[in-house]
Amino acid sequence: MSECLTLAERSRVIAPSATLAMAAEARRLKAQGLDILDFSVGEPDFPTPENIQEAAIRAMRAGQTHYTPPAGIPELREAIARHYTEQERLPTRPEQVVVSNGAKQAIHNALMAVCGPGDEVLIPAPFWVSYADLVKLTGADPIILPTSETDGFKLRPGRFLEAVTPRTKLLMLNSPCNPTGAVYSRDELIALADAVLTTRVGILSDEIYEQLCYGEARPTCLAALRPELADRTITISGVSKTYAMTGWRIGWSVAPLAVAKFMADLQSQETSNACSVSQYAALEALTGPQDSVQAMRQAFARRRQLVLERVRRLPGVSCLPPDGAFYAFLNVSEHIGRVLAGRPVTHSTDFCLAALAGAQVALVMGAAFGTEGYARLSFATSEETLERGFDALERFLSS
Numbered sequence: 239m240s241e242c243l244t245l246a247e248r249s250r251v252i253a254p255s256a257t258l259a260m261a262a263e264a265r266r267l268k269a270q271g272l273d274i275l276d277f278s279v280g281e282p283d284f285p286t287p288e289n290i291q292e293a294a295i296r297a298m299r300a301g302q303t304h305y306t307p308p309a310g311i312p313e314l315r316e317a318i319a320r321h322y323t324e325q326e327r328l329p330t331r332p333e334q335v336v337v338s339n340g341a342k343q344a345i346h347n348a349l350m351a352v353c354g355p356g357d358e359v360l361i362p363a364p365f366w367v368s369y370a371d372l373v374k375l376t377g378a379d380p381i382i383l384p385t386s387e388t389d390g391f392k393l394r395p396g397r398f399l400e401a402v403t404p405r406t407k408l409l410m411l412n413s414p415c416n417p418t419g420a421v422y423s424r425d426e427l428i429a430l431a432d433a434v435l436t437t438r439v440g441i442l443s444d445e446i447y448e449q450l451c452y453g454e455a456r457p458t459c460l461a462a463l464r465p466e467l468a469d470r471t472i473t474i475s476g477v478s479k480t481y482a483m484t485g486w487r488i489g490w491s492v493a494p495l496a497v498a499k500f501m502a503d504l505q506s507q508e509t510s511n512a513c514s515v516s517q518y519a520a521l522e523a524l525t526g527p528q529d530s531v532q533a534m535r536q537a538f539a540r541r542r543q544l545v546l547e548r549v550r551r552l553p554g555v556s557c558l559p560p561d562g563a564f565y566a567f568l569n570v571s572e573h574i575g576r577v578l579a580g581r582p583v584t585h586s587t588d589f590c591l592a593a594l595a596g597a598q599v600a601l602v603m604g605a606a607f608g609t610e611g612y613a614r615l616s617f618a619t620s621e622e623t624l625e626r627g628f629d630a631l632e633r634f635l636s637s
């Protein structure tokens with residue numbers, strides 16, 4: 239490498255996204271002609287609903303193809319603020335909303351706004367792959383708090399309080415959770431929030447899967463639970479998962495005014511606004527008919543049922559029924575220590591590589607989410623593909 243362009247210190251703290259790496263390996267094998275059953279993807283397989291696509295086309299034709307204000311078009315910020323005020327009972331002003339290039343940028347903005355060297359950020363594990371790296375980018379230290387399957391993969395107030403130090407700046411919560419599908423009940427969140435309110439710790443609440451809950455589970459907007467929470471909480475969400483709009487790159491944050499202002503300023507220097515056309519599409523998503531959301535949720539619910547039935551038949555594999563999102567977090571710990579597809583399985587990555595080689599099924603290793611002994615299966619794919627994948631896994635694990 240050139241001596242001039244040696245990489246900055248921060249290059250050491252960033253690892254490529256493990257879910258994307260697994261998807262890339264699956265793509266590579268597919269390109270070789272193998273029929274890979276891909277359960278590694280974290281996005282709905284449905285097309286973006288027609289009315290949303292039409293709104294984007296109308297916006298383009300109307301010339302909405304230029305820069306917008308960095309924090310988003312006023313109509314969209316207002317629609318988001320209205321959603322929180324009216325549906326979540328969280329009084330929100332449009333100026334508290336920053337529209338970003340996906341929820342991922344919203345999380346990055348939020349962490350850059352409030353965290354820096356010397357700070358600690360508490361992250362319950364299993365956690366979404368990007369959290370720890372995004373925290374490290376700010377110079378702060380991610381502090382991982384393992385949770386257990388027996389506790390529903392949820393952080394309890396006592397565990398939170400034990401972990402707080404004078405350096406703790408933020409707690410990151412994600413309900414419904416990627417990768418476990420865990421959804422905190424309202425009472426569980428109130429108990430946790432009340433513990434947080436006894437400290438000086440802020441909360442980043444990633445609610446991107448809020449519309450995808452099954453059975454009795456209900457999403458909860460954490461910031462609305464107690465009046466004092468709004469001042470210390472940054473809420474993250476977006477259209478990617480609810481409206482099958484991952485490629486449009488629209489997410490948002492709702493934050494106290496001063497934090498929102500800094501996040502908008504930061505974004506104005508880094509990327510400017512999120513795509514203008516996508517913002518008009520997101521406006522239609524939020525304000526137009528919602529029947530497609532309901533239809534997609536029902537399809538996910540059917541697939542979830544299928545997954546639960548098929549997991550029961552897999553030798554040495556179990557999983558907690560996911561209450562939300564579209565993932566099953568498979569406990570594969572019985573297979574650790576075995577030899578599968580000719581390779582010794584010493585951790586979850588070996589298991590996933592063996593499943594890819596031996597059953598041509600792509601999963602994501604639990605290690606990517608900070609938890610060994612598990613593999614994440616995404617059911618954002620057709621029932622037919624799921625059936626074929628489970629047939630292949632069943633044959634493979636029985637052999």
Ligand SMILES: Cc1ncc(COP(=O)(O)O)c(C=O)c1O
Nearest residue numbers: 280340341342366416476478489
């Ligand atoms: C928990 C969680 N938060 C945030 C995101 C990022 O969403 P977006 O695609 O809108 O950036 C994802 C995407 O997988 C996610 O699973």
